[in-house]
Amino acid sequence: MQSQVRIAVAALAVALVGGLAATAVSRAAPSSPAVAYTPDGKLLYPKDYRTWVYLSSGMDMAYSEAPGAADHHMFDNVFVNREAYAVYEKTGTWPDKTIFVLEARMGQGRGSINKKGVFQGEAMGREAHVKDTARFKSGWAFFPLNSEAPSTALAQTSQCNVCHEQHGAVDTTFVQFYPTLMPKAQEMKTLAAAYLADEEKDRAEKR
Secondary structure, three states: OHHHHHHHHHHHHHHHHHHHHHHHHHHHOOOOOOOOEOOOOOEOOOOOHHHOEEEEEEEOOOOOOOOOOOOOEEEEEEEEOHHHHHHHHHHOOOOOOOEEEEEEEEEEOOEOOEOOOOEEEEEEEEEEEEEOOOOOOOOEEEEEOOOOOOEOOOOOOOHHHHHHHHHOOEOOEOHHHOOOOHHHHHHHOOOOHHHHHHHHHHHHHHO
């Protein structure tokens, strides 16, 4: 009987120590919010964005037919914070405090053992697209991330804002370019009227 008591007490002690250790770790390293600002409203650089949910990559994309001057390929990689992605997977739309990061990387043709095709090279620029309905008149704002310093939002009338408002498939975001997200928007019927009008116009022009 005494040995059983000693075993039970030892097990309880181990469990208690383990619980305290887990609590200590939790308190020592609280998870930081994906969207955070300085006191004067600048966006803090989200250093861990590459651990977020990867949505898709575009290559040499342009939203106008004007000839480009670039003499190289460019990839655009898009990431979104995990909390927002989890809500989208349930609702087909984006919650407040959603943040996307678009990362532009140079396309390279030759390197290491690669002989043809194009792979991604160094980062050329980044920008964030943030939903914060308490701060921004349209609900969304764009932030250039030219460095890891805090960034000021572009004007609500910026070309980025206007283009996304006029053509974004879901809540001013370009879900039409994220193939794993479109089915949920279609299922939940959250596609924007402006996007649907664009699609109808495109189909009519192809007939």
